[in-house]
Amino acid sequence: MGTDETGMERTPVTVMGLGLMGRALAGAFAAAGHPTTVWNRTPGKAAPLIASGVREAGTVEDAVGAGSLLIVCVRDYDAVQEILAPVSGALSGKVLVNLTSGASDEARALAGWAAEHGAGYLDGAIMMTPPGIGAPDTAILYGGSPELFAEHEQTLRVLGGATTHLSSDAGIPSLYDVALLGIMWGTFNSFMHSVALVGTENIAATDFLPFATDWLGGVASFMATYAQQIDKGEYVAGDATLETQVPPVGHLVHESRIRGIDAAIPEYTKALIEEAIARGHALDSYARIVEHFRPAV
Ligand SMILES: NC(=O)c1ccc[n+]([C@@H]2O[C@H](COP(=O)([O-])OP(=O)(O)OC[C@H]3O[C@@H](n4cnc5c(N)ncnc54)[C@H](OP(=O)(O)O)[C@@H]3O)[C@@H](O)[C@H]2O)c1
CATH class of the missing domain: 3.40.50.720 (NAD(P)-binding Rossmann-like Domain)
Known part of the structure; x- marks a missing residue:
């Protein structure tokens, strides 16, 4: 010692x-x-x-x-x-x-x-x-x-x-690690997409940043609600239904395309929402999307 x-x-x-x-x-x-x-x-x-x-x-x-x-x-x-x-x-x-x-x-x-x-x-x-x-x-x-x-x-x-x-269980920290890194990369990619989008109007990334970080605070509060819904298996839309989110995500796809920006991220989001609606969950909250990612039983 x-x-x-x-x-x-x-x-x-x-x-x-x-x-x-x-x-x-x-x-x-x-x-x-x-x-x-x-x-x-x-x-x-x-x-x-x-x-x-x-x-x-x-x-x-x-x-x-x-x-x-x-x-x-x-x-x-x-x-x-x-x-x-x-x-x-x-x-x-x-x-x-x-x-x-x-x-x-x-x-x-x-x-x-x-x-x-x-x-x-x-x-x-x-x-x-x-x-x-x-x-x-x-x-x-x-x-x-x-x-x-x-x-x-x-x-x-x-x-x-x-x-x-x-x-x-010695494996659990690695599971948390990759899961948290997934959130990081998903957020990074969405940020890069958004910065490229506003950049077509010569809006600097640093000017957009405060709006993005404030918004992340709001997103974190939505996640807190969704986590409770996921654990209960009850997806009651107290904020916005999946159906309500179809037009806005379509706007993001459209805005990306007309500005020559890769629209793959919002297209994927739109597909997830439409898939859940097709399964009969139009009036549920966004938390219902978790079912898409779960292993098939
Ligand atoms: N950097 C970060 O921000 C960060 C954050 C969280 C976790 N980590 C994790 O921490 C670990 C190290 O990251 P780092 O940033 O230090 O990486 P790094 O700067 O690339 O260093 C890699 C280290 O691994 C050694 N190494 C590679 N292959 C080896 C082998 N076959 N036998 C013996 N030594 C070997 C290298 O030795 P040589 O010098 O001889 O090449 C070096 O010491 C990684 O698992 C990384 O994912 C990193």
């Missing part, structure tokens, strides 16, 4: 992977007073960290031996396996915290593999970019043993104040 400036004991951590994210993670641990060892496949990336007291391990064996908490943050789960499989015999008694992005099946498989080798396992999804690591509102979502999380929560909270344990 090391100590910080207040004399508190700090768990020794190892960070494997010094990409943009790994460097931010290692920097945050070091700044919080944790004895921090790093390893990266390509040497030389630790240079900026060494000045803040971080030690660079020459080998994976050395890196694994140095920390009781082993943080891995590399390109994908295949890379995690490439790094750890050759040192699997040294993992017993260690706690592996995998912050590499992946899918839920990959996280579950890695959790099982770690257990076979006697290592504790937590899987984390970082919902932030590297500059936000260490900030009080940075969300990192964890899955795996609740006891293990509780034991290391204080250390893990160094990386983000909004650190949350979601489930004993």
Whole structure:
């Protein structure tokens, strides 16, 4: 154990992977007073960290031996396996915290593999970019043993104040991660479409932005209503029926086409609404659309 400036004991951590994210993670641990060892496949990336007291391990064996908490943050789960499989015999008694992005099946498989080798396992999804690591509102979502999380929560909270344990199932954070990223890309694409649309009248993206962000606040409040409806399976249109939304989405398709803008996004939305109406749900709220995305039973 090391100590910080207040004399508190700090768990020794190892960070494997010094990409943009790994460097931010290692920097945050070091700044919080944790004895921090790093390893990266390509040497030389630790240079900026060494000045803040971080030690660079020459080998994976050395890196694994140095920390009781082993943080891995590399390109994908295949890379995690490439790094750890050759040192699997040294993992017993260690706690592996995998912050590499992946899918839920990959996280579950890695959790099982770690257990076979006697290592504790937590899987984390970082919902932030590297500059936000260490900030009080940075969300990192964890899955795996609740006891293990509780034991290391204080250390893990160094990386983000909004650190949350979601489930004993190590696959759940990856599921949240991809689901949240889907919202991000969907929103980005709609924003790009809208900016291109208003841009045909030389309206700057920055002039349009405040209207877009205010509107997102309203959209979030509609989502809160729809989430309750979805959980109840009752799609009573207290705001607007699906039928009411056919003309406006048609206007967006038309406006896009006459301005030479790709209309694929509103065309898809229009098709979703029309499909639900064809199934007999014209008077329901937009939340009814969730049924389109559910697996067929
Ligand atoms: N950047 C973000 O905003 C962000 C946000 C949330 C989550 N994440 C996740 O964090 C992880 C790392 O992201 P990043 O931004 O740090 O990526 P990055 O800058 O591209 O770094 C990738 C890292 O993976 C290592 N790597 C790749 N293949 C490897 C292999 N076969 N064996 C060993 N090491 C290998 C690289 O080592 P070399 O230096 O040797 O190439 C490097 O350290 C990813 O899963 C990413 O999805 C990133």
